[in-house]
Amino acid sequence: MHERREGEINLSLTGLTAHELCELLRNREISSVELTRAHLERINTLEDKIRAFVTVTADLALSQAKETDAKRLRGEELPPLAGIPVALKDNMCTKGIKTTCGSKILYNFIPPYDAAVAEKLNEAGAILVGKCNMDEYAMGSSTENSGFYPTRNPYDFNAVPGGSSGGSAAAVAAGESVIALGSDTGGSIRQPAAFCGVIGLKPTYGAVSRYGLVAYASSLDQIGPFSKDVTDCALALNVIAGHDPKDSTSAPVDVPDYTKFLVNDIKGMKIGMPREYTGQGIDPEVNVCLRQAAARLEELGAVCEEVSLPHTEYALPAYYIIAPAEASSNLARYDGVQYGLRVEGDDIISMYSKTRSQGFGEEVKRRIMLGTYALSSGYYDAYYLKALKVRTLVKQDFDKAFEKYDCLLTPTTPSVAFNFGDKINDPLAMYLSDVCTIPVNLAGIPAMSMPFGMVKGRPVGIQLIGRAFDEGTLLRVGYALEQNSDLTRPRPELKGVM
């Protein structure tokens, strides 16, 4: 090992990607313990300001790291992410580790089993450094709905990190974790990825097992990775994707080696640019970045053309009927009987009602009521059934576009990260921040957000949308853009903290 100053090592290690770190680990230039310590120290330094985590699993991480080092010393063959620090959104069950879903109603819940993705990361040798903050029950776009505290954006502490997986995005952006998993029901991976300047991929519905993921809206929820670059995204997807008999909505399809798509060649690729995603409500400066990205892709040999997805504006209202309807049913289980908070009452109904009233936050109650209303007798056809029909039309728009285009390119969000307090008192304004990401969930197709440029010191995210089970094309286009542009890897300065 060559000589380096302790501080220097830590600073540089937390800035590296998983594939860079894997190589350093393999060549024994660093140890897993050293790498884990660097991340835990970084968490120690930054958490006062950023608050990306609900739980930091320092002891567990260090003991896992020691074990990995011992195995490496013995010359054992190690799995792909051996020694790499990762974090999980706190709605993924971890055996023996508190899993709150960002809610007071689950403040003390310790799952008796691991989510499929937690098990897979563990088998892949990853080191769990903690569980990430989120909007309660994944309902929100800023982490301001967390039952505990909001997470701050590493680029600007006055700005939200996005949500609902805001903790996961901020943790990766700030170098507190190399990779993190989030969940995406209407944009909850891609929107915070855009706001925090990292890669965030929502896989095809059914590509990743939801076993052990606390359900929000079951027909839309999907788990996916946050990473610092496209290569790490492919590595993480390799680990978590695949059929799982324990999730009956998991798709029985073969999983390719996603790193095979990381080729620096997109000549002749046809990319559609839906005009509905760049019109009214989209910050013109975001559109400038999008056009720059398109121009770069064209220079690399792709063809970018305008396309129309005419039902786009109806996706958001349809989503806010379907998702709350599913949530109202899914969240019926939080009643103070089996786990979590219980507030005593005179009889069982008052125990249920008191527990739920004190345990759930404002937005969760709003969506439970909205969903209950949309499903209630007399309103079912007008709201719920209507929304399901509109969902068909939204999906057909994409099907039609993909007859001609290999993938689509849009902004991920209408604007860069907004400030705390800007939208929290106006639910509809908050909902509209997911206007570019929601249609993708209704159609069940994959999409990836990647950084491309900055506006007023805050990262801009662009979104690549693909055909069902064609994550490969998104990785390929993203990789080519990353290899040929210096606008895709922003770094937060973390002024006043580092």
Added chain:
Amino acid sequence: MRITANDVEHVAKLSRLYLSEEEKENYTQTLNSILEYMEILNRVDTCEVEPTAHVLPLKNVFREDKLHKCLDRELALANAPEEEDGCFKVPRII
């Protein structure tokens, strides 16, 4: 008004939620503006459209009727706010 304070109260009851007066007012107002926004769905002609409840072409996923390992009773009860004789304990029902 699409939804009145009385409707909110009814929906809260169905949802097993108690609301304060302040909450009732807040939800009546915000739910109204959300439902108002949803009116734009009525501009879409969906007469000939089939609903999509689920995007995957999956139906009736069965497995062999074989015994699998399942959670120990002790583990399943570990998070229970109250338990007795290996069961979840709840307040009086009748």
